[in-house]
Amino acid sequence: MDVKSLRINGDRLRNTLEEMAKIGATAGGGVHRLALSDEDKQARDLFLGWLQEMDVEIKIDEMGNMFAQRAGKKNSLSPVLSGSHIDSQPKGGRFDGILGVMGALEVLRTIHENRLETKRPVTVVDWTNEEGSRFAPAMAGSGVWAGKLDRDWVYARTDIQGKKFGEELKRIGYRGQQPVKKKPIHAYFELHIEQGPILEEEGKAIGLPKGIIGLYWYDVTVEGQANQVGPTPMEGRRDALCAAAEMILKLNELPAGMGGNMVATVGEIHNFPNSRNIIPGRVDFTVDIRSWDDGLAIRAWKEVRKNFEQIAGKRGCTIRIDETWSLEHTTFDQKLLKRLEGITEQLAYSKHSMISGAGHDAGYLNQVAPTAMIFVPSIGGRSHVEVEETKWEDCERGANVLLHGILQSALEE
Amino acid sequence: MDVKSLRINGDRLRNTLEEMAKIGATAGGGVHRLALSDEDKQARDLFLGWLQEMDVEIKIDEMGNMFAQRAGKKNSLSPVLSGSHIDSQPKGGRFDGILGVMGALEVLRTIHENRLETKRPVTVVDWTNEEGSRFAPAMAGSGVWAGKLDRDWVYARTDIQGKKFGEELKRIGYRGQQPVKKKPIHAYFELHIEQGPILEEEGKAIGLPKGIIGLYWYDVTVEGQANQVGPTPMEGRRDALCAAAEMILKLNELPAGMGGNMVATVGEIHNFPNSRNIIPGRVDFTVDIRSWDDGLAIRAWKEVRKNFEQIAGKRGCTIRIDETWSLEHTTFDQKLLKRLEGITEQLAYSKHSMISGAGHDAGYLNQVAPTAMIFVPSIGGRSHVEVEETKWEDCERGANVLLHGILQSALEE
Numbered sequence: 001m002d003v004k005s006l007r008i009n010g011d012r013l014r015n016t017l018e019e020m021a022k023i024g025a026t027a028g029g030g031v032h033r034l035a036l037s038d039e040d041k042q043a044r045d046l047f048l049g050w051l052q053e054m055d056v057e058i059k060i061d062e063m064g065n066m067f068a069q070r071a072g073k074k075n076s077l078s079p080v081l082s083g084s085h086i087d088s089q090p091k092g093g094r095f096d097g098i099l100g101v102m103g104a105l106e107v108l109r110t111i112h113e114n115r116l117e118t119k120r121p122v123t124v125v126d127w128t129n130e131e132g133s134r135f136a137p138a139m140a141g142s143g144v145w146a147g148k149l150d151r152d153w154v155y156a157r158t159d160i161q162g163k164k165f166g167e168e169l170k171r172i173g174y175r176g177q178q179p180v181k182k183k184p185i186h187a188y189f190e191l192h193i194e195q196g197p198i199l200e201e202e203g204k205a206i207g208l209p210k211g212i213i214g215l216y217w218y219d220v221t222v223e224g225q226a227n228q229v230g231p232t233p234m235e236g237r238r239d240a241l242c243a244a245a246e247m248i249l250k251l252n253e254l255p256a257g258m259g260g261n262m263v264a265t266v267g268e269i270h271n272f273p274n275s276r277n278i279i280p281g282r283v284d285f286t287v288d289i290r291s292w293d294d295g296l297a298i299r300a301w302k303e304v305r306k307n308f309e310q311i312a313g314k315r316g317c318t319i320r321i322d323e324t325w326s327l328e329h330t331t332f333d334q335k336l337l338k339r340l341e342g343i344t345e346q347l348a349y350s351k352h353s354m355i356s357g358a359g360h361d362a363g364y365l366n367q368v369a370p371t372a373m374i375f376v377p378s379i380g381g382r383s384h385v386e387v388e389e390t391k392w393e394d395c396e397r398g399a400n401v402l403l404h405g406i407l408q409s410a411l412e413e
Numbered sequence: 414m415d416v417k418s419l420r421i422n423g424d425r426l427r428n429t430l431e432e433m434a435k436i437g438a439t440a441g442g443g444v445h446r447l448a449l450s451d452e453d454k455q456a457r458d459l460f461l462g463w464l465q466e467m468d469v470e471i472k473i474d475e476m477g478n479m480f481a482q483r484a485g486k487k488n489s490l491s492p493v494l495s496g497s498h499i500d501s502q503p504k505g506g507r508f509d510g511i512l513g514v515m516g517a518l519e520v521l522r523t524i525h526e527n528r529l530e531t532k533r534p535v536t537v538v539d540w541t542n543e544e545g546s547r548f549a550p551a552m553a554g555s556g557v558w559a560g561k562l563d564r565d566w567v568y569a570r571t572d573i574q575g576k577k578f579g580e581e582l583k584r585i586g587y588r589g590q591q592p593v594k595k596k597p598i599h600a601y602f603e604l605h606i607e608q609g610p611i612l613e614e615e616g617k618a619i620g621l622p623k624g625i626i627g628l629y630w631y632d633v634t635v636e637g638q639a640n641q642v643g644p645t646p647m648e649g650r651r652d653a654l655c656a657a658a659e660m661i662l663k664l665n666e667l668p669a670g671m672g673g674n675m676v677a678t679v680g681e682i683h684n685f686p687n688s689r690n691i692i693p694g695r696v697d698f699t700v701d702i703r704s705w706d707d708g709l710a711i712r713a714w715k716e717v718r719k720n721f722e723q724i725a726g727k728r729g730c731t732i733r734i735d736e737t738w739s740l741e742h743t744t745f746d747q748k749l750l751k752r753l754e755g756i757t758e759q760l761a762y763s764k765h766s767m768i769s770g771a772g773h774d775a776g777y778l779n780q781v782a783p784t785a786m787i788f789v790p791s792i793g794g795r796s797h798v799e800v801e802e803t804k805w806e807d808c809e810r811g812a813n814v815l816l817h818g819i820l821q822s823a824l825e826e
Contacts, residue, residue, distance in 0.1 A: 227797070227798070228609065230769070230772070232610065232770070233609070234665075245659075246662060267689045267692065268687050273503065274683075276701060278797050381640065382638070
């Protein structure tokens with residue numbers, strides 16, 4: 001057969017995704033499948049069953065990362081790896097993460113049923129806890145695998161109920177024997193929904209990100225003075241929420257002032273004592289700044305930090321800022337990008353060069369191996385919400401690009 | 414003896430308050446004695462024991478309001494009533510409410526040990542659930558007694574765990590037999606801490622409020638669109654928290670623009686989904702506007718409401734506003750105020766005429782009977798917090814004013 005004419009089975013991919021979407025399904029049409037929850041276990045079990053229908057070698061490592069390898073002709077050569085994550089955001093969508101795992105599974109099924117022989121082994125992977133919403137940080141499985149996070153440190157992370165990552169991993173039966181350790185990878189591909197509005201706005205089917213935006217996280221605590229609302233005159237108040245509100249607006253204006261494709265967001269806020277008739281005495285909030293230009297992000301933060309301190313001072317509050325996490329921007333592999341561009345053209349799909357605004361396991365993988373991603377459009381640009389949606393034909397197109405990306409890489413010496 | 418030379422026992426009052434402060438004592442030096450909690454029961458039991466040491470008739474009504482009446486010479490005459498509330502804010506202070514109940518108890522003890530005969534009966538009261546922080550609304554006991562709230566409606570109110578007011582009242586053994594119903598009262602006095610900084614700033618010992626400020630409560634819900642932070646450009650975002658932040662600042666600027674002794678506060682805010690990397694899709698917050706001039710408060714709210722709607726529209730959000738509660742300003746009884754002024758002068762205490770910025774049971778009582786309040790200074794103006802503090806000598810001064818206020822009223826025909 002002509003390998004170039006090979007296509008994945010769109011209906012099968014859809015059925016697979018629909019089966020997965022039943023696990024942790026929410027009333028609002030999304031899924032709630034937090035890392036290391038019962039739902040995560042159920043979805044992993046289902047995935048495992050599907051893998052076992054093929055002739056693959058399955059390995060689960062100490063972080064619960066699941067690898068299924070189909071042998072090539074030359075198994076001494078490093079494999080081509082592809083996957084994403086099964087876990088979801090709280091009340092998240094049916095496509096984020098899971099599309100990349102099921103897409104890679106569909107590619108493996110297509111190769112398998114066509115009895116294709118690749119030179120290199122082809123491996124499908126589910127990375128543990130990409131979302132980081134139950135256990136921070138995000139991308140824990142790929143981070144430890146890549147040697148950027150410490151396994152035991154991650155084991156000791158706790159969820160909001162105080163449950164430990166390591167114990168929950170064991171509880172669901174996915175704390176494997178395989179040492180968690182990077183190894184040579186010939187190429188890593190990750191299919192993912194865009195999670196933004198750009199492909200839809202541009203009317204393009206396939207997004208080919210040149211890399212992942214740099215990401216800077218800060219935790220801010222503003223302390224004022226709690227007091228009874230009624231008898232405390234406006235003058236002399238030290239209202240921590242008013243100070244925080246001014247900071248939130250200042251941050252929101254930042255990207256327009258700095259130029260570049262920067263975004264800056266306060267997503268989380270906690271007000272204390274949070275009582276209707278008490279002046280807020282303390283507010284904690286998060287800052288998320290992202291930019292392709294790390295230098296710009298850092299300069300912007302320096303400026304905004306100064307503004308925050310001024311606002312706090314002006315309102316009689318103190319401020320404490322913790323630099324929680326940062327990841328410099330990632331540039332994907334040029335050769336793989338070119339390969340995916342060529343494939344997309346051959347498949348006659350429209351394509352768009354862009355930047356990934358969200359972090360992905362591909363970010364850590366890129367530090368170990370040549371890496372590239374394939375994006376498909378998010379309807380209305382919505383993601384991390386129950387109404388997250390991608391057209392089935394777009395899922396199919398993305399998986400076809402993935403198929404040929406994997407095949408071309410697996411067929412080369 | 415010369416009644417005019419009579420004084421309460423400052424040491425005994427202090428000991429009484431210190432004993433009470435042990436019940437629900439917090440590590441930060443305050444008390445946590447929520448309405449109808451085990452701590453409320455314990456404090457009521459202690460109070461009851463102290464009352465029973467005197468020759469008084471104790472009645473507990475269906476709302477758990479506790480009345481202890483000492484007979485006068487003419488028991489057909491309506492009594493003089495005085496008290497406040499035993500319940501506290503969550504992690505609140507050692508003076509708010511309890512000073513008014515223990516102050517009235519101290520007055521009764523002073524009258525009792527001096528074997529004074531009053532014309533009218535003198536009654537001490539603990540009003541149930543003044544704070545309203547466990548069960549909304551506030552001032553529930555006095556509100557039902559005054560005929561302004563419905564008993565069964567209050568019984569059905571639930572706390573955050575879903576426990577019903579009526580059942581909790583029964584559980585702690587204070588759902589009494591006495592019908593809860595207003596009756597003729599000759600005069601009502603309430604001793605209370607100021608809960609603001611004015612007396613301290615003015616260097617005055619006794620505050621004599623001419624009334625209670627009008628109070629207007631609103632609940633605001635701003636709906637935007639939740640979305641992944643990274644891939645969603647700044648343009649086109651519908652960030653509910655940014656909209657709320659702009660509203661919070663607008664409200665904060667309101668009193669300066671309107672003049673009058675108005676205060677306006679956002680004390681409570683809830684952000685959804687409240688995740689570091691998701692653009693806030695919905696924010697709920699409260700608005701509290703207070704003014705002596707109800708017309709001004711209502712005009713101010715109308716203006717701010719228009720601003721809120723503009724801000725929501727500008728930021729692509731929708732807004733819903735509920736008018737939760739309002740109480741028009743209360744003017745206390747002129748004759749009783751004059752009486753308290755005279756007493757304060759006779760006692761040679763410095764005094765200050767003011768307005769109460771906080772609601773009190775006295776607000777409901779004033780709708781039924783001639784009413785007046787006595788304020789003592791709050792150190793640093795702090796209240797509803799663990800560090801709430803009033804000097805013992807100020808407590809003593811306040812109780813002496815209360816003593817003579819009660820006596821003069823109880824001695825008249």
